[in-house]
Amino acid sequence: MAVITDHGSSTEELALTDQNEKNLKNIGTVPEFFAHKNIFITGGTGFLGTVLIAELLDTHPDIGTIYVLVRGKRKFDPNERISRLLEKTIFQKFNEKSLAKVVPVVGELSEVDFGFNEAVLNELIDKVNVIYHSAATIKFNSPLRTAIKTNLTGTMRTIELAKKLKNLSAYVYLSTAFCNSNNRGLIVEEVYKSQFDPYDMMKMAEDDAKWEDFTDEKCKEIIRDHPNTYTFTKNLSENLLMAEMSGFPTAIVRPSIIYGTWEHPLKGWVGNANSGHLGFLAGFVKGIFRTMSGRAASVLDIIPCDFVINSSIVMGWYAGTYPLKQPEVIHCTSGEVNPLTLREFGVIINESVKRHPPNNFVWKPSAKLRNGWRYNVFFYLFHVLPALAYTIPEKLFGIGMPQHTALEYMRVFHKGTKAFDYFLGKDFRYSLKNALRIMTLMHESDKKRYNFDASTCDWSEFIDRCLIGLRRFYFKESAETTDWHRMYWKVFNIIHYLGFLVLFLFIFGICAFLFGLTIGLALALAIWGFLVWL
Secondary structure, eight states, rough: OOOOOOOOHHHHHHHHHHHHHHHHTTTHHHHHHTTTTTEEEETTTSSHHHHHHHHHHHOTTTOOOOOOOOOTTSOOOOOHHHHHHHTTGGGSSHHHHHTTTTEEEEOOOTTTGOOOHHHHHHHHHHHHHEEEOOOOOOOTOHHHHHIIIIIIIHHHHHHHHHHOOOOOEEEEEEEOGGGTTOOOEEEEESSEEEEESSHHHHHHHOOOOGGOOOOHHHHHHHHHSSSSHHHHHHHHHHHHHHOTTTTTEEEEEEEEEEOSEEEESTTTTTTTSSSSHHHHHHHTTTTTOOEEEEEESSSEEEEEHHHHHHHHHHHHHHHHSOOSSSOOOEEETTTTTOOHHHHHHHHHHHHHHSSSOSSSSSSOOOEEEOOHHHHHHIIIIIHHHHHHHHHHHHHOOOOOSSOOHHHHHHHHHHHHHHHHHHHHHSSSEEOOOOHHHHHSOOOOOOHHHHHGGGGGOOOOHHHHHHHIIIIIIIOOOOOOHHHHHHHHHHHHHHHHHHHHHHHHHHHHHHHHHHOOOHHHHHHHHHHHHHHHHH
16 A cells, blocks of 8 residues: 655655656657547536546547446436437537447446446456546535545545556546645645545445444544535545555546636536536526625635646546656646636626626626625525515426526525635635646647646636526527627616615605604615615
């Protein structure tokens, strides 16, 4: 078992790595590396996995078979699930020959050999060259046992497969920058030693007796200074990779908060947009989410989805080309090279929705930063109560947001923002030393096509693309902002301010009835002024 230190590589090891890189300076391009290689992907039907498949098909026309792990659900045939996946807009550019390279393999992530039958397992062992492991439970507060089985044991299953492959060229693990959020200061591109042994945690997950009367207090005793089970198990998974994959061509990519795509395979692709901080943006566009929590000066470390995929593809090339003694770690983040504060984010999204309003919204989209009791009061008065009232026309007329009612979005939003409060209330800094170094090794053509340098992002333009992407891909509206959209915004803006007048008259009517005109007017002005300030 490899020993993980807290000090990273020695000076001699770094010097040897630099010399090896100089010796291999004239190596091939990224597309040349992936030519005719067969890929195995976990999490291929998720947001990241979908973009990864599209990018592999788009930039590697000579790629071999892309095997996608698909869960065997009773009501869904795996071939049908892949067919539905390939019907998405980002795959419309590909012909049938290219799409036929995407092949489902039915299995369960945490089972031994994924539960594959012998024929499927042998085919993968014989043919697969590159593994991309992106499957995970991304809910911050999943039950600890679920998080261990999915995030940790699932990683062990991919490691076991990697070691069986006859021709392993690269193994890439999609981790998260948050896996070390229990640390302070500059977080470097190294694996931080976990407080628990990953093997002990996997054994614990299989022992039913350990989970009898398992309380939140017991969970907190285990995860300790980690904010949730997600970051805890992702850190354990990285430790497992260090122990198991030293000497193998392995890379770990740590993205921060993933938003829509910057450019590839389509500008502003947002997937189903119902998870993570991107879900907040979807609710904001329709005027449902109108408040944020966190420190104004905190950096909101967002990153375009295609930057994450580009870095993952590059790391597959890098791990498979340069001799590595241990897994190479990079951050795919923006805070150090192109910081965006929460205050700036609020200004940008408010200005962006003015330029690109949707076809309709339930309230004028406008988000403001609030904290403490002010946030809670606003949330229940102007989020929950309107959502309760809006549920009636939603059910009667079928209007609203896809998949969920406004009230359901409120519940999801509240849980999601509470989970994100931890990250938005502190300053996390992520070193990009490895990432920037590896960028310099790429061919000029690869640097342009597989760009993941966040310093090149214009955040205002990026949010514009995401909002248009939400309209086009999620809400199924037109991607073009027309004069009608602008007129709709102006009319609704007038209605919005008329609403303040109606609110005052309503409050004044009640106060005047209860306390008389003079006292009622003063009291109504005070209450109205407080609500407007709120």
